[in-house]
Amino acid sequence: MSMAEEIETKFAVEAFEPVREALVRAGAERLSRRFEENVVLDTPDGDLRHRDVLLRLRRDASARVTLKLPAPAPEGQGLKVRQEIETEVADPDALQAVFFHLGYRPFLRYEKVRETWRLGRTLVCLDQLPFGLYLEIEGPADAIPGVAARLGLAMDAALADTYHALYRRHLAACHLPPADSFVFDADTRLALLADLSAS
Template sequence: MSDTAEIESKFAVDGFAPVRAALAAAGGERLSRWFEENIVLDTADGDLRRRDILLRLRRDAAGKVTLKLPAAVPGNPAIKIRREIETGVGDLAALEAIFAALGYLPRLRYEKVRETWRLGPVLVCLDRLPYGRFVEIEGPAPDIAAAAASLGLSMAAATAKTYHDLYQDHLAASGLPPADSFVFTPQGRREALAESGDA
């Protein structure tokens, strides 16, 4: 189990090739690449969302349950800080059934392909979502800024928004109605998983 302060920033990018090259040049270590399925649970009346609490089940290489508590330092548009409690789960279906019996049901689903690198004191995640590509840097705030600079990313372009919030921005910019879940089409999933290092 981990119980930590999650400190992170996100950056929208057109492609990952320049970031991968910068990571390699800076001595970064590629750790993993996985397809993730995420289920966000809430009560029927949206009590957790209203209180800015996230309860999530994740299936990637294994299974995890995560609880994210409200932002500790609200108002910073570039860096998100919130308490995160996470642990591995052997049987996600059983845990989902337990939460359902307690009134916590699936409210939205989202998917991504996540490639993770270690760069000194920070984790750098290259996240391919159905609506775009993002670099997420997690670690101590001063180290996030230093890592971003070494990767050619500007903190002026960083955001503390969640992927759900960024999806709402994407829908609004595309003239589409709001929607909660964002998952790949079967073809989109195959393409995301098959992307080469040049993507």
């Protein structure tokens, strides 16, 4: 089990290749590239959402349960700070059944392909989502602006929003009705999984 303060920021990007090239030039180490399935749980009346608490089951190469709690944000633009408790789970279906009987139901589902790099004291994640490409930098608050600059990103473009909030903003910009879950269509999902298994 890990319990830590999570400090991160996001940037919308047009393409990953220039970022990968910048990461290589900076001496970053590529750690993994994985398909993620996430289920966010809540009570029917949204008790956790109202308290800014996130309860999530994630499956990629393994399965983990994560609880994210509010934390005071440091000074600095575009940073999101949460207290995070996370542990691996042997049987996520059984744990989801436990949560169900405690009153927690799936509130939203989302998928992404996450490519993770280590650069200095930070993790840099290249996230392909059904509605766009994003880069996430996680690490100490004083390290994030320098890493962003090395990757050609300006902190005044940093986003402190969750992917759920960014998705709803995307839908509004496209004049589409609000929705919570964002998953790849079946053909895209199969193509991504085939690409990942081949790499």
